[in-house]
Amino acid sequence: MVYRPDGLQQERTILAWRRCALGFVVISVLITRTALVAGQPVIGVAGLATIAVAVLVLRLTMRRRPWRRPSATPPHGLAVLDDGRLPALIAGVAMTLCCLIAALVWLA
């Protein structure tokens, strides 16, 4: 039996995760800088801490290789998402960032 890659779905999904991680890095730096300028160091440090989530996501995607060539054996470790924990974490971090920015805007 030959296992063939079915289009580029898996690669597109990995790239989407990487874009998301980069978005987290950018927004984290923006929050940190704005918070420090506004004199809210606690919010700034919390914003900086979200970079850890971006690094986690990037590490997960780096371990997944794009599947381009047919193989005789089932390829392992292609999916980024094992279950609902990672989406829950990402959504939770995004919601926390929203709360931080709302607080930052209101307190500044």
Next chain:
Amino acid sequence: MSPAATIAPRGPAGRQAYCCAMSADEPVAGDRRWPRSVYGHGDEPDPRFSLANERTFLAWIRTSLGLLAGSLAVHLVDLGRYEGVARAGAALLAVTGLLCAAQAWRGWARTERALRERRPLPSSRTGIVVVAVVVLIAAALAVLSVWG
């Protein structure tokens, strides 16, 4: 052509033919994946549909992050005596970002469950709210920037 190159058949046979090729280390029996409200129902969908659902989730998260960046940008706009409007607009964008992040998770879970149960995909009104908020704030900022 191998089964992995075509649409996987439904049910356990499809899982054996295609899902195992995508994640061969995933157990079939004794499934402990979380949340059970999603994985405790139905059977495995075509992995391409799950991947598309995953990308939609990520698109909502990116929308949320974009709204957050917009919130910070609006916060930095100098509207003179209308500073309160800029502050309210920035806060509203942040709250809309919160809504988007919540929708990302809720939409992912609902869609995944619908895929597993072979039901029609759920709809959401969050997109309309996001468009309305963005248009409202953009219009307010444009008006105040020109005539304020």
